[in-house]
Amino acid sequence: MKELLLIFMIISLLISYYIIFSRKIIYSVLSLFLIFILIGILYLLMGSPFLFISQILIYAGGIIVLMIFAIYTVGIKETEGINFKEGIIAFLLNFLIFFLIANILKNYPFPKKFISFKMDFIFDTLLKDYLIAFEIVGILIVVGIIGTFLSVRER
Amino acid sequence: MKILLIFALFSPLLTSIISGFYGYRIKRIFVGWICTFSIFFSFIFFLILYLNPLEFEILLYNWMNSPFNINFSLIKDKLSSLMALIVSGVSFIVHLYSIYYMKNDEGYVRFFSYLNLFVFFMLLLTLSGNLIIMFIGWEGVGLCSYLLISYWYKKESASKAGVKAFVVNKIGDVFFIFGIISILFFLKNLNFYEIKNLINYVPIEILKFSGICLFIGAIGKSAQFPLYIWLPDAMEGPTPVSALIHAATMVTAGVYMILRLSFLYLLIPDISFFISLMGSFTAFYSALCALKEDDLKRILAYSTISQLGYMFAGAGIYIYGKSFFHLLNHAFFKALLFLVAGIIIHSLKEEMNIKKMGNLKKLKYSNILFLIGALSLSGIPPFGSYFSKEGIVSESIKEPLIYLILTITSFLTSLYIFRAYFIIFYGEEKTEIHEENKKLLSAPIILGIFSILSSFLNYKGNIEKIFFKENSHPNTIFISFIPLIFSTIGILTAWKFYYKKEIEEKGFIFELVENKFYFDKILSTHFVKFLYKISEIFEKFIENGIIEGTINGIGKLNIYLSKILISFQKGSARFYLKVFFTFLFFLLIFYLLKFV
Amino acid sequence: MKIIYILSILLFLNGILIIILKRSFIYILMGIELSLSSLSFLLFLTSRILGNPDGEIYAIIIFGISASGVAIGLGILINLMKRKGTQEIEEFKDLGK
Numbered sequence: 086m087k088e089l090l091l092i093f094m095i096i097s098l099l100i101s102y103y104i105i106f107s108r109k110i111i112y113s114v115l116s117l118f119l120i121f122i123l124i125g126i127l128y129l130l131m132g133s134p135f136l137f138i139s140q141i142l143i144y145a146g147g148i149i150v151l152m153i154f155a156i157y158t159v160g161i162k163e164t165e166g167i168n169f170k171e172g173i174i175a176f177l178l179n180f181l182i183f184f185l186i187a188n189i190l191k192n193y194p195f196p197k198k199f200i201s202f203k204m205d206f207i208f209d210t211l212l213k214d215y216l217i218a219f220e221i222v223g224i225l226i227v228v229g230i231i232g233t234f235l236s237v238r239e240r
Numbered sequence: 241m242k243i244l245l246i247f248a249l250f251s252p253l254l255t256s257i258i259s260g261f262y263g264y265r266i267k268r269i270f271v272g273w274i275c276t277f278s279i280f281f282s283f284i285f286f287l288i289l290y291l292n293p294l295e296f297e298i299l300l301y302n303w304m305n306s307p308f309n310i311n312f313s314l315i316k317d318k319l320s321s322l323m324a325l326i327v328s329g330v331s332f333i334v335h336l337y338s339i340y341y342m343k344n345d346e347g348y349v350r351f352f353s354y355l356n357l358f359v360f361f362m363l364l365l366t367l368s369g370n371l372i373i374m375f376i377g378w379e380g381v382g383l384c385s386y387l388l389i390s391y392w393y394k395k396e397s398a399s400k401a402g403v404k405a406f407v408v409n410k411i412g413d414v415f416f417i418f419g420i421i422s423i424l425f426f427l428k429n430l431n432f433y434e435i436k437n438l439i440n441y442v443p444i445e446i447l448k449f450s451g452i453c454l455f456i457g458a459i460g461k462s463a464q465f466p467l468y469i470w471l472p473d474a475m476e477g478p479t480p481v482s483a484l485i486h487a488a489t490m491v492t493a494g495v496y497m498i499l500r501l502s503f504l505y506l507l508i509p510d511i512s513f514f515i516s517l518m519g520s521f522t523a524f525y526s527a528l529c530a531l532k533e534d535d536l537k538r539i540l541a542y543s544t545i546s547q548l549g550y551m552f553a554g555a556g557i558y559i560y561g562k563s564f565f566h567l568l569n570h571a572f573f574k575a576l577l578f579l580v581a582g583i584i585i586h587s588l589k590e591e592m593n594i595k596k597m598g599n600l601k602k603l604k605y606s607n608i609l610f611l612i613g614a615l616s617l618s619g620i621p622p623f624g625s626y627f628s629k630e631g632i633v634s635e636s637i638k639e640p641l642i643y644l645i646l647t648i649t650s651f652l653t654s655l656y657i658f659r660a661y662f663i664i665f666y667g668e669e670k671t672e673i674h675e676e677n678k679k680l681l682s683a684p685i686i687l688g689i690f691s692i693l694s695s696f697l698n699y700k701g702n703i704e705k706i707f708f709k710e711n712s713h714p715n716t717i718f719i720s721f722i723p724l725i726f727s728t729i730g731i732l733t734a735w736k737f738y739y740k741k742e743i744e745e746k747g748f749i750f751e752l753v754e755n756k757f758y759f760d761k762i763l764s765t766h767f768v769k770f771l772y773k774i775s776e777i778f779e780k781f782i783e784n785g786i787i788e789g790t791i792n793g794i795g796k797l798n799i800y801l802s803k804i805l806i807s808f809q810k811g812s813a814r815f816y817l818k819v820f821f822t823f824l825f826f827l828l829i830f831y832l833l834k835f836v
Numbered sequence: 837m838k839i840i841y842i843l844s845i846l847l848f849l850n851g852i853l854i855i856i857l858k859r860s861f862i863y864i865l866m867g868i869e870l871s872l873s874s875l876s877f878l879l880f881l882t883s884r885i886l887g888n889p890d891g892e893i894y895a896i897i898i899f900g901i902s903a904s905g906v907a908i909g910l911g912i913l914i915n916l917m918k919r920k921g922t923q924e925i926e927e928f929k930d931l932g933k
Contacts, residue, residue, distance in 0.1 A: 087837075090840055091839060091840070091843075094839075094840055094843045094844065094847075095843070097847060098843060098846060098847055098850065101847060101850040101851070101854070101870060102850065104854055104863075104866065104870075105850070105853060105854055105857060105858070110860070110862055110863075113863065113866060114862075114866065117866050117869065117870060120870065120873075121873060124873055124874070124877055127840075127877065128877070128880065131880070131881070131884065132884075133880065133892060136880065136892065136895055136896070139896065139899055140873075140899070143899045143900075143902075143903050144869070144873060144899070144902075144903075147903055148869055148902070148903060148906045151906060151907065151910055152862065152865065152866070152906070152910065155862075155910040155913055155914065156862060158914065159913065159914060159917045161860070161862065164858075164859070164860040164863070164924070165859060165860075165924075167857045167858065167859075168857070171818070171856070171857060172857055175853055175856050175857055176853070178822070178825045178829075179849050179850075179852075179853055181825075181829060182825060182828055182829060182832070182849065183845065183846050183849055185828075185829065185832035185833065185835075185836065186832065186842070186845055187842050187845075188832075188835070188836060189832065189835050190838065190841065190842055191838075193838075195837050195838045195841070195885060196837075196885060197837075199837065199884040199885065200884060200887045201884065202889050202892070206889060207889055207892050207893065210889050210890070210893060211893050211896065215893050215897070218893075218897050219897070222897055222900035222901060223900075225900065225901060225904050226900055226903060226904045228904070229903075229904030229905070229907045229908050230904070230907060232908060232911065233907050233908050233910065233911030234911075236911045236912075236915060237911050237914050237915065810929060811928065811929030811930055812925065812926055812928075812929050813925050813928070814856075814859065814925055814926060817855065817856060818856060821852065821855075821856050
């Protein structure tokens with residue numbers, strides 16, 4: 086079980102490196118699609134099927150599709166690679182921070198078993214304590230749709 | 241009484257300011273009369289004050305008491321009140337003269353404003369109660385001298401002469417300041433009365449030092465050797481200016497200072513003798529120079545230097561009474577000579593070269609007045625200057641060297657002035673003569689009368705009593721007649737050579753004297769060029785390099801910094817992102833390093 | 837568990853890396869989405885570790901926000917294409933010197 090988690094994680098990491106270095110946009114978008122699915126599977130393996138479904142629906146199903154639509158509407162195909170100097174510095178900083186955080190976390194006591202909650206408990210909390218956030222997210226989505234539509238339409 | 245003094249001192253200042261700012265609005269002649277009237281006002285007040293034997297000191301403003309005691313105080317005693325009387329009297333007469341003399345001049349109002357300002361500063365110097373106020377007056381008269389010499393500023397030679405006067409004066413002033421500071425440092429006080437009491441507590445070397453320094457200041461102001469070079473060039477100014485400033489008042493400030501500080505110089509006989517020696521040398525040297533001059537006003541300028549040399553010579557060997565008396569007499573006859581010279585120059589349409597004058601029989605009054613002035617200068621009795629000038633010479637017998645120099649100078653004095661007299665008024669007419677302006681004559685006539693009657697100023701030796709309690713010993717007749725004999729020989733020599741004769745003045749000695757022993761030339765070419773070079777270096781390195789460099793540098797630094805700051809403002813969002821994340825990463829790294 | 841946590845942090849940093857390094861606008865959107873997604877996973881994991889139910893709720897909310905975010909981003913993309921014909925953000929320097 087743990088090895089499975091580890092394999093999926095490492096694959097998603099490698100795919101994200103591919104996104105950095107690729108030049109074709111479609112390949113990058115499809116890689117992103119794969120990453121989302123893998124993260125969804127990770128959610129599933131961690132014991133939250135709801136989030137798995139949500140991830141696949143929203144991210145993989147909604148966002149990627151939207152991006153592919155936008156790409157083909159606009160018609161971009163290839164783009165340039167990254168700047169070598171910038172890349173070196175960025176990667177170095179990246180790994181530096183990563184190692185520092187890993188160092189800190191190394192000694193932090195993690196529990197052996199993770200605690201999972203029941204779904205109704207989660208939704209209770211969502212609709213009781215986080216009601217406002219819920220509603221606002223709803224409004225945000227509507228505003229986003231309307232805004233995008235307004236900004237893009239032909240006059 | 242005190243109110244009178246304050247009014248008398250400040251009324252010239254008041255009229256100077258008023259005429260300076262508002263004088264252009266009223267008719268010009270009125271400005272002249274107002275300024276003259278204010279001086280007359282002061283003169284009447286000073287007369288009342290002089291006749292009143294009360295002596296007092298006024299404290300106008302208390303500036304500081306510790307660590308030094310410096311205040312704005314005025315003193316009225318016999319010395320200062322008599323000097324103030326003479327200053328205001330001669331100033332009044334010169335003002336009267338210049339109302340009509342400068343009538344056709346453009347800057348009439350400016351002239352009177354400056355003249356009144358000058359009188360104010362001179363009175364301040366005279367009435368000052370401590371060395372600082374005297375120094376303020378000292379600087380003030382120097383400033384006004386510059387303003388008035390370069391009065392016709394559009395003429396380049398006049399401006400240069402004004403600057404020369406100011407700069408040479410300033411050299412003396414530096415030493416004057418040294419003298420003041422040395423006294424201030426030791427006595428913490430500069431008030432004349434208080435210094436007089438405390439002077440014995442100062443070590444003798446300090447007294448010598450400050451005595452010398454103050455004397456060098458007096459050299460600059462009173463045009464002694466070697467700082468006399470400004471006075472002949474100062475004749476570029478209008479004639480009333482020469483009469484007032486460079487004959488009667490400003491140049492006598494140096495002598496006045498030594499007279500004021502007589503208690504100091506009594507304690508340092510060596511320095512005093514040196515002063516006397518310098519004075520007599522100057523008298524001799526400038527009399528020689530006057531002999532070879534052709535410009536009338538320059539002859540009178542050198543004559544002033546010479547007579548001032550007499551005064552310093554007398555003051556150096558403690559003949560204070562006669563020196564002061566000679567100062568007063570000199571004020572009268574020198575101003576007289578200058579004003580008559582002005583009339584002559586005016587009537588010959590601005591001709592100043594005596595070689596081009598001759599046979600001025602038409603100018604009867606000028607003839608008589610010039611003769612009076614010349615006789616007075618030569619020290620012929622019964623003019624008062626016999627008692628003062630020949631008095632100085634005969635009393636200097638106690639120092640034989642000085643006696644010798646001064647006696648020879650008496651001969652030269654009468655020689656040069658009568659040379660001028662004979663060349664101007666006799667012989668053939670060389671330039672067209674116009675009528676003399678009758679209105680201008682009233683002033684010299686008054687001065688002439690005073691020159692004749694001035695011996696009465698010293699009745700019963702009251703001037704000498706200012707300084708020493710007992711009268712000086714009367715000398716044997718033989719000694720006191722010798723300078724008189726020399727003067728008479730001088731007059732006769734001049735008559736023989738110059739009366740109705742054209743004499744060729746050439747020869748080696750004449751050439752040497754003509755070029756003033758090349759002193760002025762060496763000074764102006766080498767020394768002045770050297771100074772200019774130093775100025776240039778200063779200008780290049782300090783002015784352009786450091787000062788402008790700093791100012792420009794700050795500007796350039798600003799531009800450079802702002803260019804750097806602008807470079808942060810690329811419109812590119814990626815750049816902002818890069819900067820943002822870099823900064824964030826570094827922050828994070830530094831934070832995380834703490835836990836390592 | 838620990839290793840998963842640590843690797844998901846690396847995934848998040850990778851997303852940031854995409855944002856910094858790529859010049860095309862669509863890549864930036866991709867980087868944002870990856871970052872947000874991995875962030876929600878991280879929050880979920882933390883809630884599992886700490887025993888706090890709030891983390892899962894945060895994950896749900898972030899889903900919603902990122903969805904609307906990407907919609908608006910694509911609207912921006914289309915507007916950018918209309919203006920300049922390219923979506924390299926280096927070209928859009930109108931606010932700078």
